[in-house]
Amino acid sequence: MKAVLVCGDKVLFVHHSYGPDRWELPGGGIHRHEEPLAALRRELDEELGVRVDSAAPLSVSSGPGRFRNHHTHLYRVDLGSPTVAIDPVEILEARWCDPAAPPGRLGPLVREALRSAAVAVS
Numbered sequence: 001m002k003a004v005l006v007c008g009d010k011v012l013f014v015h016h017s018y019g020p021d022r023w024e025l026p027g028g029g030i031h032r033h034e035e036p037l038a039a040l041r042r043e044l045d046e047e048l049g050v051r052v053d054s055a056a057p058l059s060v061s062s063g064p065g066r067f068r069n070h071h072t073h074l075y076r077v078d079l080g081s082p083t084v085a086i087d088p089v090e091i092l093e094a095r096w097c098d099p100a101a102p103p104g105r106l107g108p109l110v111r112e113a114l115r116s117a118a119v120a121v122s
Contacts, residue, residue: 001039001073002027002109003055004117005048007082010096011119013103013110014047017092024107026094036073044077048094049085052077058116061109072109076117 002025005012013023028043030036037055044050055075062071086094095103099119102110 001030001036001043001075002113003040003044004058004074004076004113004119005044005050005079006076006117006119007079007096009098010082011099011114011117012048012082012084013095013097013106014086014091015093015095015103017088017090020107022105022107023095023103023110025110025113026091030073037075040073040075040077047087047090049087050077050079058113074113074116 004025012026014026015021015023026044026048028039028047030039034042037057040055041052044052055077058074058076060071060073082096084094097103099114
């Protein structure tokens with residue numbers, strides 16, 4: 001599950017403490033029997049201290065996963081404040097940026113997700 005967090009004309013990009021050295025959208029895994037929206041709320045609260053009241057579902061994509069076929073649920077979340085409190089165990093850095101000028105090398109699905117969320121990308 002991934003989320004395009006939007007505040008004004010900026011999008012939040014995160015640099016995880018694990019995995020490849022690239023910028024991603026916030027998100028995480030869905031626990032067994034957990035609904036995708038519940039996972040979104042849990043992950044954003046745990047990793048960024050963000051409470052989600054509403055989220056717009058954008059897409060579900062499929063691809064290979066570690067144990068079986070993997071489904072990525074994508075949401076757009078519009079926030080009234082850019083305040084986040086990152087969990088330093090999971091997130092090295094979080095940065096609000098113009099989506100047309102992201103902070104660095106992006107993960108493979110980020111540009112497509114930004115287009116799906118109808119935010120301008122380069």
